[in-house]
Amino acid sequence: MNFTLKIWRQNGPQDKGQLVTYPVTDISSDMSFLEMLDVLNEQLNERGEEPIAFDSDCREGICGMCGLMISGDAHGPERTTTCQLHMRSFTDGETITIEPWRAAAFPVIRDLVVDRSSFDRIIQAGGFISVNTGAAPEAHSVPVPKPNADRAFEAAECIGCGACVAACPNASGMLFMGAKITHLGELPQGQPEREARVVSMVGQHDLEGFGGCTNIGECHDACPKGIPLDVISQLNGDLRHAI
Ligand code: SF4
Numbered sequence: 001m002n003f004t005l006k007i008w009r010q011n012g013p014q015d016k017g018q019l020v021t022y023p024v025t026d027i028s029s030d031m032s033f034l035e036m037l038d039v040l041n042e043q044l045n046e047r048g049e050e051p052i053a054f055d056s057d058c059r060e061g062i063c064g065m066c067g068l069m070i071s072g073d074a075h076g077p078e079r080t081t082t083c084q085l086h087m088r089s090f091t092d093g094e095t096i097t098i099e100p101w102r103a104a105a106f107p108v109i110r111d112l113v114v115d116r117s118s119f120d121r122i123i124q125a126g127g128f129i130s131v132n133t134g135a136a137p138e139a140h141s142v143p144v145p146k147p148n149a150d151r152a153f154e155a156a157e158c159i160g161c162g163a164c165v166a167a168c169p170n171a172s173g174m175l176f177m178g179a180k181i182t183h184l185g186e187l188p189q190g191q192p193e194r195e196a197r198v199v200s201m202v203g204q205h206d207l208e209g210f211g212g213c214t215n216i217g218e219c220h221d222a223c224p225k226g227i228p229l230d231v232i233s234q235l236n237g238d239l240r241h242a243i
């Protein structure tokens, strides 16, 4: 397969940046989107041109590093991570536009790489959970109802990729934050600090420059892990209770 790529090039945080057009050839339909970019970078290296900076780590859909805006869709046309997206999802000869996440709280570092440390600071603001130290507790001494355990696991699937923010017209981080609030709030261990946690995390979210939620739902549609929208309701419920 051959493609025409329009890729955002930005030589550092202060640079204005622009879309630059590159042809890329000899792409297998079984390659992942990141492998296609690897091929392009090899072709750029051979021509003595600067390779394109982009993030990746696990390439297995679990680390959340690889977010790209692909022809206007966060992570591209399938509901998966960019590293798990394959070129068979595109048409031979297609023109594909590739941009970094666009959000004030995710400033561009270079080309397609953004700084998502604002998410880390929200997690840090959530603080710790209280657990008793000492001997291991008796198994099943703290029963967790199955529906609560299932919901906690579902929320814990969030990989912090930031697609929800990139897809949201308000650049809100509420789906991400709601997932974190929910996965601790459903478990007994998350109860002692539950109210302080939500107040602190929401304060940090707003401080970082993320927008508010206006129930548009683009975040859920873009989320590669299918985090449900009602984690935002749970977050708002906890916040109302806490203040
Ligand atoms: S809620 Fe979904 S889209 Fe948002 S950071 Fe978590 S996994 Fe990514």
Ligand code: FES
Pocket (backbone or CB within 6 Å): 055, 056, 057, 058, 059, 060, 061, 062, 063, 064, 065, 066, 081, 082, 083, 084
């Ligand atoms: S590189 Fe880890 S989720 Fe894509």
